Amino acid sequence: MKKIINDPQDVVAEMVDGMVRAYPQLVKKIPETFAMIRSDQASMKDKVGIVSGGGSGHEPTHAGFVGKGMLSAAVAGQVFTSPTPDQIYAAIKAVNTGKGVFLVIKNYSGDVMNFDMAKDMAEMDDIPVKSIVVDDDIAVENSLYTQGKRGVAGTVLMHKVLGAAADQGASLDDLEQLAQQVLPHINTIAVALSAATVPEVGKPGFELAEDEIEYGVGIHSEPGYRREKIKPSKELVAELVAKLDNSLQLSKDKKYAILVNGMGATPLMEQYIFTHDVLNKLAEKSIEPTFVKVGNYMTSLDMAGISLTIFELADEKWLDYLNYPVETIAW
Amino acid sequence: MKKIINDPQDVVAEMVDGMVRAYPQLVKKIPETFAMIRSDQASMKDKVGIVSGGGSGHEPTHAGFVGKGMLSAAVAGQVFTSPTPDQIYAAIKAVNTGKGVFLVIKNYSGDVMNFDMAKDMAEMDDIPVKSIVVDDDIAVENSLYTQGKRGVAGTVLMHKVLGAAADQGASLDDLEQLAQQVLPHINTIAVALSAATVPEVGKPGFELAEDEIEYGVGIHSEPGYRREKIKPSKELVAELVAKLDNSLQLSKDKKYAILVNGMGATPLMEQYIFTHDVLNKLAEKSIEPTFVKVGNYMTSLDMAGISLTIFELADEKWLDYLNYPVETIAW
């Protein structure tokens, strides 16, 4: 493991401090926690707060999206480990202006349980809290008997949509309804070229041969659905778009937003080439997305790979929400 | 080599197309070239155009900085290879509104010669052209008898300052003067954990052992000044800040901007930890930077590593220029 870090136990503490000290105009830390809130939170009135969070290692998610028009707070856990309820609760309290707080949770058992406990705590304080559990990763089949689909890069689009609506005055109930409507329309699938190395673990989450890739991996090195030899970008795209087509029933009569997301170690050059192939593949279906974003948004430490999110814009307003101006570190 | 690409010969063409198709509202391509200009160029009046460019592989540099308040055009060469004069000339012609065009060139012999030839061509067309050759990398000693210092991540800050000034109506002469004043105050130094692999070459530009780092490398895998075993971030920072202190004579009575730049494969987590250590190290000298930016801005394909740029804000206006709003893909 070769990383620019100090003691592996301190990575989250030092990262959070680095972030709030680099961008004091945008984010500040709730003392004694790894929860970051908007620096202008004190001036917030009459708006529903939006809190997200999860394990660290997905930077710029989540704190990079804290700011006007997007999240009110982000809570960082240890690397790939859900934050604890007390910290989530501290964030909820800090951003509640009296209109309640909406939680965006990725569908991992740890996240769901910790956020649930925080919700219980907040409700004991009479803070109204609602939430959405994002499960956009179509690599894993949904099933009543399992954990269900995972929450991955599509979560960033959920943040964006909800953040814009909240900034325009949506109520807690409005946000809940919006989140539920949006959720099934955001689907993601990834391909990995290498796994992430968690600092405290010191070795990659899995091993891929020098010429191997794996389709369908999650953002914590969860296994995917197939391994094979590396292929040209065009063919990777064909595989991923076919999966998304299958789940979303892509149609030239609908409008779409696209998020091409680098996993941390994949250069932008590759991401743009991949994007080019995605746009070509969609063009074959006479689809021209009305919104495209490319970059490292929901990463997995130093994993090489890419994810493709397609968001069907079933409601015209959703595009406006995506284009709504924000003041954040990373959107 | 494991990369998300198609034919290595097509990487630049496909990347450029991916970029302009993803962000048509911001950038468009000059047909038959790899030069990208602002999508709203047609509406530009009475402002000096700013053109930059260089080899590809440094994304989001340069096209990611094209847009209102920053660059008017970016010209992409082959990977790590200067663009050709005809393409630079096409960009100059396209962005000239009658007020002339200012070129930002990184100090590499190829870049300097190709931009010079383009300048000659433009001058034959009576387009006034001036330029700055950025050489912020203090790893290489300057000398009359050599190529001199290299141009690296500090170039992005030069783009930002000049772009803001141009947007506010600075003349070609104003920009030349500003660029010359700013130049010596921007210094950069890097540390590499691994080298970049150029797609057409297929293997890394140099090899570092699993526990080795190299100080002072350039953005095309140019050699640095020392190899040693990997150290904690704190100690890397101590080495780099000492070098910058030596060249800039850091003082608590001056104001500074900081750019922490990831080289492509280094996760944001590491960049923020490094930033945290930089801010601590500067605090030891009672220096608190007035502007900090962290992220992948001047990359070197899939190289792992980081560079630190310190920009002494000798003139108050320079901070305003850094904070001036822009509409670009990547600033």
Next chain:
Amino acid sequence: MELTLEKYLVWMKEFAQKISDQKDYLSDLDSKIGDGDHGNNMARGLKAVSESLAAKKPTDLTTALKITAMALISKVGGAAGPLYGTAFLEMAKLSGQTTDLDQLLVAAVAGLQKRGGAQAGDKTMVDVWLPIVNKLKADQLTDEEIQEAVKSTKPMEAKKGRASYLGERSVGHLDPGAVSSGYLFETMLQAEVGK
């Protein structure tokens, strides 16, 4: 079988020591079918439990259980944090009414299942907690029974937690949470808690 404050403190001390000793092993197990942090998570949590108990010097069992729950909830994180935390919180809640170990553990396992929704056979810590609480009620709990419960998770296919993403590939590996729960009950026996 009454749980006293004194015995409880011995138990937690031994449990914390065991977790600290087996930290790497637990993380190794987790990296086979999860994300490799279970040892780090538990070690961080138990360290906090020890420190918090030492600092706050509780004078009654309820307070001690509550301190434990809070330290686990606020330090373990991940899935194990809320699960272990809830288990101890439920014990704390009930301990005002009774200090009977069986009854406390019955409440704990109920909370654990409510929090995580796991059933017997889902390849989670529940597959250790459920049989052990039953054996304890029948006064038949031995080290061998604990080992057996832990081992029973090996052939199972995970239905909850991160391991469930592996589907069939989770078969053949011990569940890390089951192993750490095994340590909890082993050290309980060692501390002669119920005696």
Next chain:
Amino acid sequence: MELTLEKYLVWMKEFAQKISDQKDYLSDLDSKIGDGDHGNNMARGLKAVSESLAAKKPTDLTTALKITAMALISKVGGAAGPLYGTAFLEMAKLSGQTTDLDQLLVAAVAGLQKRGGAQAGDKTMVDVWLPIVNKLKADQLTDEEIQEAVKSTKPMEAKKGRASYLGERSVGHLDPGAVSSGYLFETMLQAEVGK
């Protein structure tokens, strides 16, 4: 020693072939002391030269030289593009007045030095061009002389171009631009251009 259109076309054909054959070798040399792209750059450029000459079918030497210069300038990129491009552009310019090979090459090397600022001994292509033009003027140019000029760059320390960043570490390696320039002159002899 007059340069005719016919001989010139043969020369360029052979040069393009040689560059294409030695593409990987040139890039390998460049990866030792530069950035590993010299072979790719030159191959891309000479392919464009061949295609452009084939498409535009020039009927006079000046046009042929100009086509070559433009193809090199617009396709090679990097440092080699403007250097080779300038050399051929200078030849094109002068070819209206004279077609004498010596004089054309003297103009070429002057342009090259003006563009790049390199002196003899700086470990660049100039270290091939300068001695060869001199030998040619003295009518003493042989393959051996070319080899010698190319090899002379090996012990030099680079003062210009990317290799200069290596400082002393550039010593002991051939300069890739010198090697490709060697090919230019070898193929010139093969095409019996001056005969």
